[in-house]
Amino acid sequence: MITAHLHKLRQRTHVSADEEQAIRNSVAETRSVPAGRVMVRCGEPLSHSVMLLEGWMARVKDLEGGARQVTELHLPGDFVDLHGFTLKRLDHDVVALTDSTVGLVPHGRLREITERLPRLGRIYWFMTNVDAAITRELVLSLGQRSAISRMAHLFCEICRRLEIVGRGTEHGCDFPLTQRELSECLGLTVVHVNRTLQELRRRALVELENRQLTIRDRAGLEALAEFDPAYLYLDQHRL
Amino acid sequence: MITAHLHKLRQRTHVSADEEQAIRNSVAETRSVPAGRVMVRCGEPLSHSVMLLEGWMARVKDLEGGARQVTELHLPGDFVDLHGFTLKRLDHDVVALTDSTVGLVPHGRLREITERLPRLGRIYWFMTNVDAAITRELVLSLGQRSAISRMAHLFCEICRRLEIVGRGTEHGCDFPLTQRELSECLGLTVVHVNRTLQELRRRALVELENRQLTIRDRAGLEALAEFDPAYLYLDQHRL
């Protein structure tokens, strides 16, 4: 389902037939990946990038004591390591949070594409910059928002990003993370995640049950989170 | 002093004479900027990118209550908003922390460069990805490191980055931030920054006086911070 990826791009800019064809041809191989698998390992030399077609993955960084931080969640349609095209090795792991399907895109094809279709090159450069903007918003969350506001913000972001690829509505979306994984996204302990979730439910903002997120009061949730989707760059860009 | 910028690039990859010339020609104008000035404002349409030639700047994001988070510090040689070339507007402000001089690089010239010299285009794409890696490391700090480890990590990073551009040694560097600004980098209060600084001094790791950072025990500091410079991508890359 590379359509999710195309949806994601077309949400931000025009994609011509030529460009679409180049994108489709760039995927050399598709693979199934079980939940828990380390898809890309920190520091390893890379020769291709991984496009997530189905499922959720995460970029994670670990400290010695066992502490783990998720620096970005990835949803269908995302390149999980497009930055690997220029960096050639990652400063973090990429792990599958659910059973997933991925498409492998050899760096050689990316290079060929970016030289033959420079505009498509700029589109992908743009997309890595959007990833960086998402990471900056997470910095703001971790540095300045309270636990409940931080969690609210995450829900707003994920639901919005899933909407773009046809996997969520204003009323909710799938949300397959365990509370432990949520805690690794939010820089909190599992215990506090549990209590914060209860507080969000008590305030009738969201419910999270059976890996399903239900948004009861979107305006209230976005207000609590101070969520402004501008950082997702969802409007049309001339590139 | 565009040499800082060239040093920074050459630390990561070869830069040919042609490429160097293109870089030098890309700067249309240089300007002085006083401390405190907002150099680039969140959301404003951009037509050029800003290369920091001298001084310190910061990317900052604000919340409604007045809370402010620095998402990245910029040192001489950095592009403070190279991502603006593809994003066309920023999701954060860029403010001058000291009196600075900058070079303005019109996006038209960047575009021309990236099409005429695709490898230089990849170098700049690479550099925005290094910025993103720095931001990810900050996410790890804010989410998982204690106040003292976080501060130690910041000192390690800044000193290392300044070394690259000839403005620091293993024993220290200029460090012109106030404790308030430091607190905005670290997601702490000013009071706690003050106490944490004292603790670092008490442990004979660093001293910070008169806007000057002295590193007394680099190994100890890096151990406390769990600092591994791999995320700065300081080795030579084939691009």
Added chain:
DNA sequence: CGAAGCATTGAAGTGCGTCAACAATCGTGG
């Protein structure tokens, strides 16, 4: 059906925040 992971709860602790006061330094104008 048993084991392992996951969710939930309570009690107690602590790292960092808040508030408030004061000292030191800096920049500016007289």
Added chain:
DNA sequence: CCACGATTGTTGACGCACTTCAATGCTTCG
């Protein structure tokens, strides 16, 4: 060159958001 207000740095007392520890029940799935 000094006066003076503003910014920055420092300290103490106290509070709280979040952590830690520990126990219990609930799912899930070989």
